[in-house]
Amino acid sequence: MNSSVNLTQSAQIIDGKATATAVLEEVKADVLEFRAKGIEPCLAVILIGDDPASHVYVRNKVEKAQFVGIRSLEFRMDSNTAEEVLLAKIDELNADASVHGILVQLPLPKHINENAVLEHIDPKKDVDGFHSENVGGLSQGRDVLTPCTPTGCIRLLKDTLGNDLSGLHAVVVGRSNIVGKPMAALLLKESCTVTVVHSKTKNIQQLCKQADIVIAAVGRPLMLNTDYLNENAVVIDVGINRIQLDGKNRLVGDVDFGAVVEHVKAITPVPGGVGPMTIAYLMKNTLDAARLQTKIF
Numbered sequence: 042m043n044s045s046v047n048l049t050q051s052a053q054i055i056d057g058k059a060t061a062t063a064v065l066e067e068v069k070a071d072v073l074e075f076r077a078k079g080i081e082p083c084l085a086v087i088l089i090g091d092d093p094a095s096h097v098y099v100r101n102k103v104e105k106a107q108f109v110g111i112r113s114l115e116f117r118m119d120s121n122t123a124e125e126v127l128l129a130k131i132d133e134l135n136a137d138a139s140v141h142g143i144l145v146q147l148p149l150p151k152h153i154n155e156n157a158v159l160e161h162i163d164p165k166k167d168v169d170g171f172h173s174e175n176v177g178g179l180s181q182g183r184d185v186l187t188p189c190t191p192t193g194c195i196r197l198l199k200d201t202l203g204n205d206l207s208g209l210h211a212v213v214v215g216r217s218n219i220v221g222k223p224m225a226a227l228l229l230k231e232s233c234t235v236t237v238v239h240s241k242t243k244n245i246q247q248l249c250k251q252a253d254i255v256i257a258a259v260g261r262p263l264m265l266n267t268d269y270l271n272e273n274a275v276v277i278d279v280g281i282n283r284i285q286l287d288g289k290n291r292l293v294g295d296v297d298f299g300a301v302v303e304h305v306k307a308i309t310p311v312p313g314g315v316g317p318m319t320i321a322y323l324m325k326n327t328l329d330a331a332r333l334q335t336k337i338f
Contacts, residue, residue, distance in 0.1 A: 053307035054195055055277075058300065059306065065109055066322045072110040075331060080213035083112040083133050084168065084323075085143040089153070095146045101145070104114045105320050111327055114140065116138065124153045128161050133164040141334055142168035142327035156224070165333045168326040170223065171332035179226045186326055186333075190260040191224040192258060193318025194277045195231065201275055201307050202254075207232035212249050214238050215258035220279050222254050245269070257295035265296040267304050276301070279315050 075082050084106055088099050099115065106113040116130060127145075134140050143166045149155050159167075164174040168190040178185035198206060210235040213223040221237060228235045233254065238245045249255055249269040255276045257265050262282035270276060294311030302308060309315055315319030 052302050052305050053273075054202065054302075055201055055275075055307055055309045055314060056316040057193075057197060059191075059315045060197060060200055061321040064193075064318070064321040064325060065105065068111075068328055069109040073330050075328070075337070076110070078337050080335055080337060081112050081142050082110075082142075082327055083114065083140070084144065084327045085114040085116065085140045087116045087118065087127070087130060087143070087145045089118045089122055089146070090150055092148070093214055095148075099146055099321075102320055102323060105324055106327075109324050118148050122150075122153075124157070126321075127153060127158060131158070135161075135166065140166065141331040142166055144168050144323070166330055167325055168330055170285060170326065171218070176218075176223070179223060179230075182230050186330060187227060188219060188223045190220055190279060190315060190319045190324075191227050191321040193316060193322045194279065195222060195227050196322070197277060197309065197315070197318060198254060198275065199230055206254075208234070209253040210234045210236070210251060211254035211256065212236045212238060212252035213256045213258065214245070214249065215256075215260065215279075215312060217258065217260075220256075220258040224258065224279075228254070228256075229272045259295050262293050263295070263297040265302045270301055270305050272284060272306065274305045276305050277315060279313050279328060280307050281311060281316065 046087060072082055086099055086102060088095060103113045117229035131143065143156050143162050145158055149158065158171060159171045162172055164172045167186050168177055170186045175185040179187050193205050211228045213221050213225050213235065216237055216239045225235050225237050236248055238248055246268050250271055252274055255270060256279065260280060262284050276296055278294035278296040284291050284292050284293055292312055298308065298310060
């Protein structure tokens with residue numbers, strides 16, 4: 042059995058922390074190869090404003106970069122920073138050959154056009170995988186930089202089901218640009234049969250019930266219960282929702298974990314499932330970006 046999976050009752054609990062650690066160790070080894078060839082992989086992170094969650098995310102990213110040996114640069118700007126000032130900083134980083142990855146922490150203040158900012162990043166340095174050139178490349182099945190969270194989900198699926206996912210029926214619940222749409226494209230690239238369901242879909246429960254793989258990325262706490270899942274389903278819960286339960290703040294997914302854990306084949310917990318994979322794959326994307334730019338490997 043894979044070391045990233047533990048048994049509990051009838052379901053496998055997919056341990057995202059363990060798999061993320063394995064990915065980081067792989068990246069760490071690759072960084073040494075880059076350094077041996079005279080290249081120091083570098084990630085630049087731009088943070089605008091004082092959003093507490095964004096500060097936590099950035100701190101975690103910088104810590105993981107330090108762990109794997111990737112040089113990190115931080116640029117902090119006030120929440121009233123003008124859009125042209127931010128774009129000028131991106132221009133500077135695009136032109137700097139020593140910087141391989143650029144990440145602008147979202148969300149941005151309302152006066153800044155998020156799409157204009159994401160489109161301004163050099164696609165080869167777009168470690169979030171949000172530039173339209175990378176989005177289009179993914180839809181065509183080309184090897185481009187892909188969004189970290191969906192890419193991490195593919196790794197969890199392969200660690201659970203094996204490297205060959207071809208022919209499996211996957212249902213993606215949610216159609217966001219950040220998770221749902223790229224998740225569907227990545228699953229298609231793996232030769233899965235893919236169904237995307239959303240708020241306007243009829244018979245969502247029946248469609249989910251047919252799936253070998255269910256990706257929950259809808260942003261509705263505890264939405265998916267046993268009515269949505271069959272006993273052979275592998276469930277990847279991307280949802281991160283803060284709710285009040287029994288007078289306490291709780292972090293829960295889009296899946297009712299307690300209700301389904303003994304009813305499915307395998308499932309990711311929240312927290313400790315998909316979350317750690319996102320930052321691990323940001324580090325991996327930074328290396329992939331360095332490969333694209335240096336063409337050494």
